Structures are given as structure tokens and as C-alpha cells.
Amino acid sequence: MAQISTFEKYIFLLEEFERRQNKTLDAYDEVLLYELNLSPKQLGRLLDELKQHFDNIEKSKNGKKNIYKLIKPIDIFTEAFENSQEIGWLLQMAHEGDPEIFKDLEKLTKKDKHLYMFKNTPFEDISNLESKQSFSRLKRIIEAREYAKLTFMYDETVYDNLKCLKLVFMDNNWYVAYADSEDKLRFGRISFIKRVDFGSKVGHFQPSSVQKHLNFLENEVQNSMTLYGVEKKVATLKALTPIAKYFKKDMKKFLTFQTFLEELADGSILFSVTYTQELEILPFVQKWLPDLIILEPQELKEAYEKKLQNGIKNLSNK
Template structure:
């Protein structure tokens, strides 16, 4: 580099470090770059990229601006880490540490030690009673392969551990879902008799990616967005087959359902004079709501459909015998 270019590059680094937005057309009116071509300015930026590839990124400038860049600085992270976000990140790191995820990260050992130190310090303020999802080092490798297959829409064959041994399935993978503190792989089954499948990642022992690719089924994409539990039932044109479940919650427990949505589809239908409340849930099959109802017996009863109410009553009688 010439002396002048060195000075310009150092000035760019200074501006990036202070969190400034750097735009090529604005620099052309700056004293250090006045009269310089766009090509010269880009060469200055390329010098920084050569030595610090992840130092800054192209962003969308304002009206009339082009070629604008900005660096992710410590100050930006400080603004990002508000109270709610920080609490979420602390929980995430705690889960990561308790499941050996940090061990799988391709980062310097000293950096891992620093992260672990921060996690340990966070435990002075946080304690997590609910057990997080269980995972193994092998799961992390499988998740990475699933991510690749989902990104490039590749067919896969998965092998799953089942009660009677291992079974294999060919699948068009769509998404990895996190439900009830567990990861699930969901997608379109290559077997037309079972158009949609959901697999718990911890039960998957092997995955093979194929060169063959596929296109998404829009109906299944829409269906995945509505999944609430690990027990969804897909039927083509699924919205025509959704089931509305109405339950009544006693006055003693109604406040808990007003404070929290136990499923995303939960809605208040009616608040009665005695304080009890009618809630509705929209599900793909009755199994999705059974566990919730049973957890809240005797403070919750099914109003409709009759088939679910009778199923719950039969299960309760069998339990009491």
C-alpha cells in the first residue's frame, strides 16, 4: 500500500470501529477521498476485507445511497442486549452447556473457557428447574446434516431407533422444530400413504443425504406453521379438517389460563358469572389436547366434541379401577 492508501484504510477502520455507516458516494465527497473513483474506494475496502473478512457487511443505504457498509461493533451488541434478550441468551447458554453443545463448536479452547466462565457467573442470578432437552454429541452432527438437506431441499434417508429395533424412512425434510424442550425433524414422507412425518431427533441414529432434490408442497409448508404439539396429524387441505375443542376451566384455575396460552390456538369464548371460563383450542386431532385436559382434572372438563369428552371419561374410569 502507498502512504496515502494506508491513511485511508486506517481511517475506514476507525469509522467502522466507531459504528459509522460508510457509503461510497459519501466518501467521494470526503476530503481523504475527494476526486477518487469508486474503484479506488472499493480497493481500500478490499484491503480491510483481505485481512478481516468478517469485519463489515453490505447494508441497504438510504434513498440515493449506494454501496453502504457497516461493522458489527461492541456498542451494537450492547444496544441489542436488553433485559429480555439477555435473559433468553443466559437460558440458551445454560442449555448449551448442560448438553455439551459447546464442546462441538469449532472455536478456540480459550474462547470456550471464557464462555463457560460467563455461564457460571450467570448461575448466580438464574436457576433452571425444568430439565432442558437431552442431546448427545452425535445429535449435533445430525442436526448439521439436516440443516444442509433442508437448505438445499435434498431427499434424505433417516434411521430411527424404535421399540422393535431400527427402521429407515425416506423423507423430504422441511424444518427442525423445537417443541416441549426437544428437537423434531418434520417433512414430507416419500411414502404417499403417510404424506407428513415428525421424528424426534434424539431417536435418529443415522442420516444419509441424496443428490435428488424436491420442491415444497405449499399446503405442508402452511401446516408446519400451525404445529403446536409433537402430535400433529396432517391431511391434504388440512385447514378443512381442523377440530375445535371447547373446555371449561373452573374459577379456581381460570386465572392461569388467562395469564398463559398453553397452546397458540387458545382463545377465550365466554367468562361465566361464577368465574369459570370457556376456552377453545384448534387442533389437528384430539390427541393433541388430551394431555392438557388430563393435567388439569378436575378443574377442566371437555364441553365439545363429545368423542373427546367420552375418551377422557373412559381413561379416568380405567385409571380409578
């Protein structure tokens, strides 16, 4: 088994507690020892550490063996907030782990699932961010389903009566996802928000009024450039041999809607990506320059070629 972080082992054990019908684990469990590649002593230490963090786990004796029992479901986010008043300790544990961990973390989140969503690992200083008034006020507004008024610092634009849905971490930044006055789902980068106020419309909006937006947020968003209500297009890309290993069929996806198509005779890889606008995937293509090629559609290929030409022109004029 590939080497995994301690945090990943914690998550695996918490999920295993939930899966087991009797909700019990012990340090001599053959499945756990094999899956985590640990000795009974190491596994026992991990189980003891979980017991110390979560009151929902009881420890008892069965002869000389310690038995750990989950007495009620664990909401790991709620525990983090209640025990430490911030999620910083949890994120710090995950910094050396895999960004996909947070998808597993969401599965364990119940009480605060309506509030947080992670598209990748939050490396920003969460403790400083949580101390900012705008972030804290957005949390309260989302909890209460109040209408919000946001003022953005870059152009002093004010957007009133927004239905704020979730705080979303993606593209290495925090965003607030909201439905605007035209019923469009949009993302506002929190570091660009100057003021957060209650909207001019008094009262609470109904969850049913934003259900379609939440469905889109959960199932259709690829990054902060994904457009709501726009028909999706499909791009076919080719990863040349220098980078092909990162795009093989069994490798982790870089984009949510990335699909392996074929490995060619020369070792290059064909794959497709769905998108709603050019900006949703062109920065990704640029990141792998010059070993990632757009094959189709033609308009996307031409748009990218134009960006490259402009870049060369700007460099020459420097």
C-alpha cells in the same frame, strides 16, 4: 412493568435498534428507561454488553453521551454460530426467561430461519445434541435440500426419500419435520432416530415442492401431535375456579389455537381449542385434572372419560 430477564432486555434493545429510523440508541433514551425500568447507568451497561457481542453495533461520542448505532441488521442466530460454534450460550441465557422469547428471536433470525424453529424453550443439552452425528447430518441435509433416509431405533423402520424441512423444538424435545413419500408432513423425534443417510433419490428437491408443508408448519402446527391434511375440530373447555386465573383473557395461551370465550359468574372460564386429533389436546387436559372439564364435542369428552376409567382400572389392578 413486570420484572423481565436480562435476555429479554437484550432482545428488546435489538428490536428497538431495528425499529428506529436512525438505528441509534443511548443510555438516556426516555422510552427505553421507562420500558425496561432501568437507570441510565444500567441501560448503558446493557448497551455496552451488546456492543461487545455484536460487531454490527458501533459506539461513538456525542459530547459526554455515548451513542450506539446499528450499522447493519443483526441475525442473532448467525452471530451465535459464528462466534461460538454453537447456540448453547444463547439458550443458557434464556433458561430463566419466558418461552415466548423464542418467537421474538425468530423475528431477528434471517440467514438461519430456514433451519430452526422454536415452539418453546430448548432446555435439552444443546451442546451434547449438536455433537451427535444424526443432528449434524440433518442440519447439512436441510441446508442442501437433499433427500434423506431415516432409520428409527424403536422398530428399525426405514423411511426413504424424505424432504427434511426444519429442526423443530416443541413439547420439550427436538424433532425433524419432513414431507414423506405420500406428501404428508410428519415429525420424527431426533432422539429416536438411529441413522441419518442420504436418500436413494439423487439430487435436490425444489423449495416450491414443500411450500405448502412449510406454510402448515409455520401457521398451523400446535404441537407434535398436530396432523397434516386433517380437518380441524373445535373443543370447548371449562377451567374451574381453582385454575381459572391461568385462563383469563389477558393470560398467556398454553396452546397455539386457544381462544378465550367467557368468564362465568362463579369465576370459571370458558375457552376453546382447535385440534386435529384427540392426542393433540388430551394430555393438556389431563395436566389440569380435575379442574379442567371438556364440555364439547361429545366424542372427545367420551374419549377422555374412557382414558380416566382405564387409568383407575389400571391403578386398582396394580
